[in-house]
Amino acid sequence: MERPEHPLRPQRLETLTQEAVELGILSLSGSEDGFGIWDHTDSAEAMLFNIGTLRHLGQANPGVAFSWHRSSLAHGLAKLLGFTLNQERFLATTLSITGHYGLGRYSLARWLKGSAIPPEEQDVLGDWLNRQQHASPIVAAEDWQTLLWPQWSDGEVVWCLSDRAGESVSRCEAQHGFDELSSYLVQAHEHGDIRSLDASQTRSIYQRMLKADCIGLMAIAVGALQRGQTLATEYAAIRKQGGKRIDHHPAVQFMLGEVEMTLQHAEAALGMTTRPLDELDLGVLLSMRARLHESLCQAANHVVQVHGGIGYMRDCGAEKIVRDLNMLKLQGGGTREIPLFLAAWVEK
Amino acid sequence: MSLNMHLDGHLPSTHQLSPHWQYGEFPVLARQFTHYSSRDLWEADTARLPKALAKIRRAARGFAEQHIAPLASAADLAEHLPVGECLPDVQRLLIEAGKAGWLSYFMPAPLGSMPWQAVTQPPIWQCALVVEEFSRACGGLMLLLSAHHLGCMPLLLSGSPGAITRHLAPVYRSCLNGDPHLVAFAITEPGAGSDAEEGHGAEVYRPGVVATPAPGGYLLNGRKCFISGGDLAKSATVFAALQGEGMDSWTCFYVDADSPGYSIARTEMKMGMRASGAAELEFNNVFVPNGRLIGGLRKGWALNRATLNASRIPVAAMGVGLARAATELAVDFARRYKLGGKELIHYQDVQLHLATMVAETRAIRSLIWQEAKHAWKPRQLNASLCKFHATDRAQHVVEMALDLLADHGSLHEQRIEKIFRDVRLTRIFEGTNQINRLSLIEDWQEQLLPLDSHSPIVGV
Missing domain, CATH: 1.20.140.10 (Butyryl-CoA Dehydrogenase, subunit A, domain 3)
Known part of the structure; x- marks a missing residue:
């Protein structure tokens, strides 16, 4: 974060990741039971560790935090499903939990609840997870090799480990944020290595993955805004306008106050998630995500605005926080369709 | 459009319950108040403009689509260029824009390129129409082409025929002849963005660029920052306080970029609008003759x-x-x-x-x-x-x-x-x-x- 205008190079990210694996912050799928991110989700303490670690990482670098979060979920899921992953490079495997666009509208919620799904909604769900027909966007470390993702196969959701070399993968231009990572459009040729479980097991795992992803994205985002708050308050304390510090002007005080309010709300929301993952309701988490990301993005914009012109410049660091928070909002299907999901989730 | 085509949740426009086609069958008098045209929104808005402005809007859109939009992505993704350098395609765009009159439209011929039919409309309106079209194609290239007008504005608003004929007219002529002469507007100073834009702040701000009287003119010293287009500008309208005085002494100086002591210290790496540079200008004993003082002493604010x-x-x-x-x-x-x-x-x-x-x-x-x-x-x-x-x-x-x-x-x-x-x-x-x-x-x-x-x- 010292020079935000110079993104972390892929080699540096690999080295850092290797160090994090050695420190036990990240666990490979082949390792014994460890204490890395998302290794445990069955107690409040474990969740506190997952959330706290991702928040701290988000404070330092949201792009790095995102890649570690997604690869941690991938390694955990691979272990559960018996997939064999590259044990030399943690970031060689990444995960995409949602379909090619959005959040599956209301069909995903109905399927997760085990409700009867009318044929047209089944078509939406099947199409949403049709990896052969649609290219899905993913954001990952440059040299990823395998992708773990759900697919639709013969009327069921299955888990698939796709090899990059065997799929149609096109690298995109530099994306909006997460300067340390790259974007790709991935379209499957084959079904790849597949694990098919019974429907209730698949639904249960899918829910757990969605919940963990949702919490992870929120935790990283809160960390990113905390960094933004530090930048804004420190700058406002030294910058003068009209002969006095800008944090003595109500125009700036309001923006700093909004940032603080957003963080307080976010803290309270994240605090509610420090319970065993299975006790948390997916609908509640998605509701939080929809509101939280909206307000976090707005607050990050206040951070830039407090800085004025310099906030727009890359060497300041504030504009990167806005871009990274936008990225976090747009991942995992984005937030626009969450109300549709929730309407189906609470449907009688 | 096929007669039966429709979006989900809506009836086809030919359906018995779709009212629009039926308005056309109302009696003549009723049709005058009901039967509207559902043409393209942009076209409809353009048609409502005074003719001269509609023509400008169409021309601006055409130029933007032909010359600006194709460069937008490359100009945005390009490496941060060294000070004073410009992508060859962008340089060509500047030449084309100049020749087409997009860098000189605040004055009619023979001084500028504003069509005579448009002189009855406020130039700000014309500018707003052009800026919308250019922004739609690329924010950064729009800024490159538009910051120039901001730089020229003090020359125009000074109301001085001398400033217009001696300074602005040659700028416009050069642009029209295919040798783009960009002008930058330099007010912001390191440590003072808003103080240059708000009276209450300016009252207590100690100016950073100072003009000291010298035989036949003034010597400028200090720095300006975040100057849009300042890296490529051949001249700039620079606002400076008089030696030993406050912001109320601000005076506008028209400065050539090749004056001895004038330099570009750096250009910023920006979040967006990357096709336009934001430059830090340094003035080290830059001599500006009295004839380049714009609008009068202490009239700069x-x-x-x-x-x-x-x-x-x-x-x-x-x-x-x-x-x-x-x-x-x-x-x-x-x-x-x-x-x-x-x-x-x-x-x-x-x-x-x-x-x-x-x-x-x-x-x-x-x-x-x-x-x-x-x-x-x-x-x-x-x-x-x-x-x-x-x-x-x-x-x-x-x-x-x-x-x-x-x-x-x-x-x-x-x-x-x-x-x-x-x-x-x-x-x-x-x-x-x-x-x-x-x-x-x-x-x-x-x-x-x-x-x-x-x-x-x-x-x-």
């Missing part, structure tokens, strides 16, 4: 504020252009991207989302046109209001476009993420939107005061 009043409506138009681009791209995405076997635009929630974006975009354009059409003498209150409201709402529209595309929104190829980075600047420059809100109140004081219970209600 007022000239600066008048320039901002003239430029804030066009800045608001940047917001419209960027919001429009985001809306058009979102509509395009919804028309071609399929989910569940049908295009997204068939889904009701997507239709609601797009409808809001269209309404927001057209609402800010209406505001701007309403103000611009009367902007012969742009009032600070109206100009600031346009600027902060239009740019705030524009960013909201762009965010809605990003949300609609979800994971696809972050991809550069979809173009909306760049628009977000571009629109973000419009809420900061030309006075932050907070400063512009205070600027509205400052200008409203005469109506708001005195504060006593017998004062009549103030009109809004």
